[in-house]
Amino acid sequence: MNELIAVALITILATISPGPDFAMVTRNSYLHGRNAGLLAALGIGLGVQVHVFYTMFGVALLIAHAPLLFNVIRIAGAAYLIYIGWKTFANRAKLSIDLSDAPPVPPLRMLASGFLTNALNPKTTMFVVSTYTQVVHPGTSLPTQFGYGLFMSLTHLAWFALVALFFSQQALRARVLRHQGAVDRSIGSILMALGAVLAVSGSH
Numbered sequence: 774m775n776e777l778i779a780v781a782l783i784t785i786l787a788t789i790s791p792g793p794d795f796a797m798v799t800r801n802s803y804l805h806g807r808n809a810g811l812l813a814a815l816g817i818g819l820g821v822q823v824h825v826f827y828t829m830f831g832v833a834l835l836i837a838h839a840p841l842l843f844n845v846i847r848i849a850g851a852a853y854l855i856y857i858g859w860k861t862f863a864n865r866a867k868l869s870i871d872l873s874d875a876p877p878v879p880p881l882r883m884l885a886s887g888f889l890t891n892a893l894n895p896k897t898t899m900f901v902v903s904t905y906t907q908v909v910h911p912g913t914s915l916p917t918q919f920g921y922g923l924f925m926s927l928t929h930l931a932w933f934a935l936v937a938l939f940f941s942q943q944a945l946r947a948r949v950l951r952h953q954g955a956v957d958r959s960i961g962s963i964l965m966a967l968g969a970v971l972a973v974s975g976s977h
Contacts, residue, residue, distance in 0.1 A: 810937025816887025
């Protein structure tokens with residue numbers, strides 16, 4: 774039971790702490806509406822499973838003892854965030870508050886944005902690796918470990934679905950889109966800053 778409580782607390786605290794996932798869901802929700810934000814949230818939940826699987830099957834040991842491989846993951850995640858951040862920062866297209874008049878956004882692209890942001894995020898890498906190596910004991914059964922991984926994914930999905938619902942509200946979107954340029958530059962700057970921090974941070 775103590776193990777379960779520890780996993781739950783670590784997961785919840787790590788999930789709600791602001792980071793690239795939060796910025797990506799916020800971006801998609803206010804730019805493209807509720808469904809886009811929810812798809813990004815689903816992508817993030819699926820991205821967590823990438824970290825769970827390679828951790829459970831021993832790749833965590835490889836990352837821990839192969840700085841080059843970890844740096845490849847870290848730099849790839851940083852580059853993706855900087856790319857998305859620049860696209861948002863440089864956006865000059867004015868969006869309609871009425872989403873029925875807005876051009877359709879490919880659902881797969883919204884899902885992929887959340888998935889890639891999380892799957893390439895070293896913060897999530899270290900969160901999952903630390904949880905499994907420090908909290909989960911060697912004697913913990915495989916089904917229980919899979920259960921912890923599923924809990925991590927569902928916690929991310931639930932939290933970021935709430936974020937998507939909040940930032941896609943019609944009244945809030947109306948206020949935000951009246952100042953779209955400033956919001957685009959702010960969110961773009963945050964994403965690029967997060968990417969830059971990941972790029973220069975160490976692998977420990």
